Amino acid sequence: MNRVRSFNAGFYVSSAVLFVWLLMVLSVPFLDLHPNTVSLEKILNLPDADSFLGYDDLGRPLFDRLLAGAYTSFSVAFGVVLVSLFVGTTIGVLSGYAGGQWDHLTVRIIDIFMAFPGILLAIALSGLMGPGIGNVIIALSVVGWVGFARLSRAQVMSIKQSEHVLAARALGASHGRIIGYHILPLIVAPLLIELTFGIASIVIAEAGLSFLGLGIQAPEASWGSMIRDGAQYLLMAPHMVLVPGVALMLVVMAVNMVGDGVRDWLDIKGKK
């Protein structure tokens, strides 16, 4: 029976959530935000007419900081995903296509990078290189490329054996043409799924680094550093943790649900 290709309601809701976030983030440079304006008389205040999410421990408006933090978060996520996708896919595709000694070497290198649990290597790197958005992107990319390399290598390994590739080779197509025309288009779908889930883990990782004080430098806002600052005022001003916390959770949840939706949609095996 043919399954109709459709998404569930969760997919549409989370796509909408992400779209709204994206619009807000894109409009940040044009908005009149004051995320770093300290006003001592408003310290830890609850929401008022100027800031409907309240104020933090330095009297800075949380709504402005939330948007500035979203800007940081999204910038890092896109930066890391682009670098990791490019580096990882290039290494993975070439290694899988070439095979032999180079492939062995690549697999070993991938194994070595995978031996560092989670974002531990990124913690060490950004800790040593010092805070700052550029260093965060570098540190997370050093961890992030591995997933794309592993996936694209595995995909290429199986596709290069298929008959249409053999036919192209028999017709005298160059390696570049085989990779570009006959292999790459077939690995776009799995890479797209990996990319979606990658964004969710990068958003968490960036917030984690900033939470540890290794990410974005104060006074610039990041959701992670906002949660860390708020953790000291849990009893007096729980909104300081809840505002960035709920935002982070919503974005990560939405990205994961979009990832699930895209995977189900593209999953040919699942269609029975």
Add this chain to the structure above:
Amino acid sequence: MLGYIVSRLFSAFIVVFGVVFIVFMLIHMVPGDPVEVMLGESASVVDREMLRHALGLDQSLPQQFINYLNKLAHFDLGQSLHSKKAISELLSERIIPTLELSIAALLVAFLIAFPLGIMAALKKGKAADTAAMVFSLTGISIPNFLMGPLLILVFAIMLGWFPVSGRDGLSSLVLPALTLGTALAAILSRMIRASLLEVLNEDYIRTARAKGLGTMRVIGLHALKNAMLPVITLIGLQIGALLAGAVITEMVFSWPGLGQLTIESIQKRDYPVVQACILLISTTYVVINTLTDIVYGMLDPRIRISQ
């Protein structure tokens, strides 16, 4: 079987060697002069040269790496720049708290994930399944550094059941273990559900049902045993997330483990200690994964034959 074990051990050795190389290179990632960064700009030239010599940074890179390997082979990790203690001593003080936390978190994860995953698989498509999977998605989407403060807010500050932070008796272990364990439980319960669903369609399950066994016996005796294989691999891999998550969880709860030592040493620019911590945590991860692979090979002959 012996061949399989030897090949796994050989791979693990190469990976550990690579990890050592990357950890060794870390200190060269410090922008500018690492010695100056560690001592600060006010340090005298004599002090700088002494530290440079003590760290071996005045030698050529290959020579430095050989020295580093040589020291590691003798279990000499050097000494802390800050406290002047032997690093091995610092690490041994911190291993037990991290182990405690990780094992407790694993226990929490099992206690939540198995009932949840089994229930979701049995009630597939029904409300209980949806609820379990919503819990799982929420658990995956709440990072440790948010879960920790939320649990502190509710159970330590508002209810006063557990201490806010520190390591003092069993009650202080509860909140950190919950923080670290729920994220793992979320992933694990999804895997258990998926794995069980696959097995439940098999013929031998239908046979077991047909001969009149109750649901509990079918699940416990027949289905779970076979559904466990992919779950074991996942647990091995997730130990990595657990170890990395412990770094953040330990910071949230001021838990005096390896993770806290790592971050404190980064803040103090005590780079040799940072290197040692990263090396210890990563090597532990490699050892656990190698053991998982070997156990998997013992349980499932297909794995070791395909190698």
